[in-house]
Amino acid sequence: MVFARMRSLCAVLAVALTLGGEGVLALVPAFKPALPPTLPPVPANLPSAPAHTGAHGAVPALPAGIPALPAPPQWADARLNDYRPSKVRLAYRGDTGMAVSWSTHRQLPVPAVLYGKTPAALTSIATSTNSVTYNTSSYYSNHVVLDHLEPGTKYYYLPILGDPLRDVRSFTTAKPRGDETPYTIAVVADLGTMGSLGLSDHVPPGAANPLSTGEVTTIERLGMNKNRFDHIMHVGDIAYADYWLKEVVLGYINGTIAAGPELYEQINEEFYDEMNDITSSLPYHVAAGNHDSNCDNSGYKNYTEAICPPALTGFIGYNQHWNMPSSVSGGFKNMWYSYDVGMVHYVVFDTETDLGEGLVGPEDVGGSSHATDGPLATPSSAQMDFLKKDLAAVDRSKTPWVVAAGHRPWYMAAKASSLCTVCQTAFEQLFNDAGVDLVLSGHQHNMQRSGPLGPKGAIDANGLNNPKAPLYITTGAAGHFDGLDAAVSPYPAYSHFVNDTLYGFSTVAFHNRTHLTHEFVSSATGVVLDSATLYKQH
Known part of the structure; x- marks a missing residue:
C-alpha cells in the first residue's frame, strides 16, 4: 500500500515539479505523510558531476540515465539503493549553520540535503562535492553544511535519496552566543559497540563487566533521554572497532588476522547504526582518543599496528567520518576545534598527538603507545598555537563558561603510568591561565570527579565555591x-566521587552565568549517582 502511494505520489510530483511548489500543493492538498509536498526541483545551475575525480581515479556517477542530483520522482529507482543515506550525524556550525553527514555504499557525485522549517515544506537545498572514503571502508562519508539558518530554530531535513516516509529528521540550531537560556548537555567517553560485536550479557573470560540480561545500555539511555539534551560530547574512543583482534582471540567473534580490516569496519558500522537515532537528531561533537587512531591500538597479544593497512592508521577513518567545526574555528580536522552554544565556549583538544614544545604525544612516533599515528599537523606547534589564540579571544561577557574536552586525564585514581603527564605538561598551565572552568576527559574506564585543581595538583581551597582552578x-x-x-x-585527596562498577554517562547543566551542575547517571536505571554544583563568579 505504501509503495503504491509512493508511485502515485512520484507521478504527481513529476508533473508538479514543472509547475513549482504551488502546483504540488494544488495537486495533492490532502496528502499528510512526512514526504514534503514542496520538494524543490533540482537547481539548473548545479553541475551534474564534480570537477574532481573520485577516490579511485574515476569520475563518480550515478547509474546511467540518472543525473547527479536526481529529481524526487526518480528516488524510488532501485538502481539508487547503494546511494541511500545511513549513519546520519550532525555538528554545529556556529549558531546559523549545521553540518549534516551521512554514509552511502557508493560515492555521491553531489551530496545534497533538502531542509525547511516544517516536514511538509523542505523548500531549501544545500549541496557539496564532499563524498570521501578510504580503501578498507565499505562506505563513503558525505558532508554538507547548511548555512544562513536562524539561531535556536528547529529545522527538518532529508539527505538526498532518503526515504521520504521514514528519513525526514529534525535538528535545532545552536543558541546564539551570549544567550543565557539554561540548557543541558550529555557527555560520554569510551563508548563502544553493543551487542554481538561488542558489549553484551555474555562476554568471555578475558573481558569484564558483562551487561545483565535486559540491562539498558548507555546508547539506549541516551536515546530515551535525548530530548533533554542540547547536544552530546563524546570525549574520545568511539566504537572500539580496534578490539576486533581481542574479540577474535577470545573466541567472541569469528575471524582471522587477514580479515582484520573487514572486522574493524563491521564493528564501526554497527556502532554508527546503533547511534543513528541520536546522532541524526542531536549535534554530536567528538574528540580523538587512542582507540580512534589505528586498527589495533589495544596492542593485544603483542600485535602492533604493523598489522593495520595504511588506511587504518593515523586517525584516517575518524577524520573522514566526522565533520567538526574546525574550518570555522581555526582548528585542524576533527582533532582540535572550538564552538559556542549560548553562554558556553567549548574547546576540544587533542591529547594523542601534536602537543608542541618538543613534547611527544602518546600516539606520536616515539610516544608511549608505541604507535606511528602522529604528529599530524605542521608546524609542530599548531595545536598549542590554536589553543592559545582561541582561549585568549574568549569574550567572557558573552560566554562566561569555558569547557575544555580532551581524551586522556592527568588527574585520577589510577596507576601512575596511566596518568597522562605529558598532557599535563602541555595543557595544564594554559588552562589555568585562561580560566577554564571545567575539563572533561575519558580514557580510564570508570567515572571520577576530582575537585578543582591548580597546577601540579594543588587543591583549590575554595572547592566548588568560586574556585580559580578548573x-x-x-x-x-x-x-x-x-x-x-x-x-x-x-x-x-582530590578525589570526591569514584564509580568503577556501573555503566553510565555525565550530564552538565548550565543554569546561568554563575552555576553549573555535573551529574553522573546510571545507564541501567537512569538514577543520578553523583551530583555537584559549581559556582563561579563570572
Missing part, C-alpha cells in the same frame, strides 16, 4: 567490550 571530570564508564577499569586505592 574542575576535572573523567567520564569513561559508558561501556564497551572490555568493561570497566578498577580505580586504584587509596584514592588521591
Whole structure:
C-alpha cells in the first residue's frame, strides 16, 4: 500500500515539479505523510558531476540515465539503493549553520540535503562535492553544511535519496552566543559497540563487566533521554572497532588476522547504526582518543599496528567520518576545534598527538603507545598555537563558561603510568591561565570527579565555591567490550566521587552565568549517582 502511494505520489510530483511548489500543493492538498509536498526541483545551475575525480581515479556517477542530483520522482529507482543515506550525524556550525553527514555504499557525485522549517515544506537545498572514503571502508562519508539558518530554530531535513516516509529528521540550531537560556548537555567517553560485536550479557573470560540480561545500555539511555539534551560530547574512543583482534582471540567473534580490516569496519558500522537515532537528531561533537587512531591500538597479544593497512592508521577513518567545526574555528580536522552554544565556549583538544614544545604525544612516533599515528599537523606547534589564540579571544561577557574536552586525564585514581603527564605538561598551565572552568576527559574506564585543581595538583581551597582552578571530570564508564577499569586505592585527596562498577554517562547543566551542575547517571536505571554544583563568579 505504501509503495503504491509512493508511485502515485512520484507521478504527481513529476508533473508538479514543472509547475513549482504551488502546483504540488494544488495537486495533492490532502496528502499528510512526512514526504514534503514542496520538494524543490533540482537547481539548473548545479553541475551534474564534480570537477574532481573520485577516490579511485574515476569520475563518480550515478547509474546511467540518472543525473547527479536526481529529481524526487526518480528516488524510488532501485538502481539508487547503494546511494541511500545511513549513519546520519550532525555538528554545529556556529549558531546559523549545521553540518549534516551521512554514509552511502557508493560515492555521491553531489551530496545534497533538502531542509525547511516544517516536514511538509523542505523548500531549501544545500549541496557539496564532499563524498570521501578510504580503501578498507565499505562506505563513503558525505558532508554538507547548511548555512544562513536562524539561531535556536528547529529545522527538518532529508539527505538526498532518503526515504521520504521514514528519513525526514529534525535538528535545532545552536543558541546564539551570549544567550543565557539554561540548557543541558550529555557527555560520554569510551563508548563502544553493543551487542554481538561488542558489549553484551555474555562476554568471555578475558573481558569484564558483562551487561545483565535486559540491562539498558548507555546508547539506549541516551536515546530515551535525548530530548533533554542540547547536544552530546563524546570525549574520545568511539566504537572500539580496534578490539576486533581481542574479540577474535577470545573466541567472541569469528575471524582471522587477514580479515582484520573487514572486522574493524563491521564493528564501526554497527556502532554508527546503533547511534543513528541520536546522532541524526542531536549535534554530536567528538574528540580523538587512542582507540580512534589505528586498527589495533589495544596492542593485544603483542600485535602492533604493523598489522593495520595504511588506511587504518593515523586517525584516517575518524577524520573522514566526522565533520567538526574546525574550518570555522581555526582548528585542524576533527582533532582540535572550538564552538559556542549560548553562554558556553567549548574547546576540544587533542591529547594523542601534536602537543608542541618538543613534547611527544602518546600516539606520536616515539610516544608511549608505541604507535606511528602522529604528529599530524605542521608546524609542530599548531595545536598549542590554536589553543592559545582561541582561549585568549574568549569574550567572557558573552560566554562566561569555558569547557575544555580532551581524551586522556592527568588527574585520577589510577596507576601512575596511566596518568597522562605529558598532557599535563602541555595543557595544564594554559588552562589555568585562561580560566577554564571545567575539563572533561575519558580514557580510564570508570567515572571520577576530582575537585578543582591548580597546577601540579594543588587543591583549590575554595572547592566548588568560586574556585580559580578548573574542575576535572573523567567520564569513561559508558561501556564497551572490555568493561570497566578498577580505580586504584587509596584514592588521591582530590578525589570526591569514584564509580568503577556501573555503566553510565555525565550530564552538565548550565543554569546561568554563575552555576553549573555535573551529574553522573546510571545507564541501567537512569538514577543520578553523583551530583555537584559549581559556582563561579563570572
